[in-house]
Amino acid sequence: MSSDPGEPARRALERARQSxxxxxxxxxxxxxxxxxxxxxxxxxxxxxxxxxxxPVQDWRPCPVCGAEPGSHCIQRPGHEMVNGMHPERSRL
Structure with missing residues (x-):
């Protein structure tokens, strides 16, 4: 049994993320x-x-380049990319 009182909450949050x-x-x-x-x-x-x-950016279409969910962004002139994705894709 874990002595960390926050462990059950962290496990539940990880299950929610996976879901x-x-x-x-x-x-x-x-x-x-x-x-x-x-x-x-x-x-x-x-x-x-x-x-x-x-992270949600992998699972939504990109509003800049139109990349489909699950696919990588495509470079567009005048739009910067961060870690291979347009920053706009990660905004909720």
Missing amino acids: IQKIHQAAIRHRDPSLHEIADEMSEVALILGHDAG
Whole structure:
């Protein structure tokens, strides 16, 4: 048994992050944008409650270059990229 009182909460948060990622993966697999919207709503609620729901940029379409969820961004003139993605893609 762990002596860390915060451990159960961290495990629960990690399970929630994994669940959100699974929803995004299902959205890609089934080509269902409504599943991405649901996962984004869950991420927003987590942020409001003070929790980071994990990286979302891989699971949403890019508003700059149109890269589909699950694919990499494409360089566009006049738009900077950070770690291979447009910063606009990671904003909720």
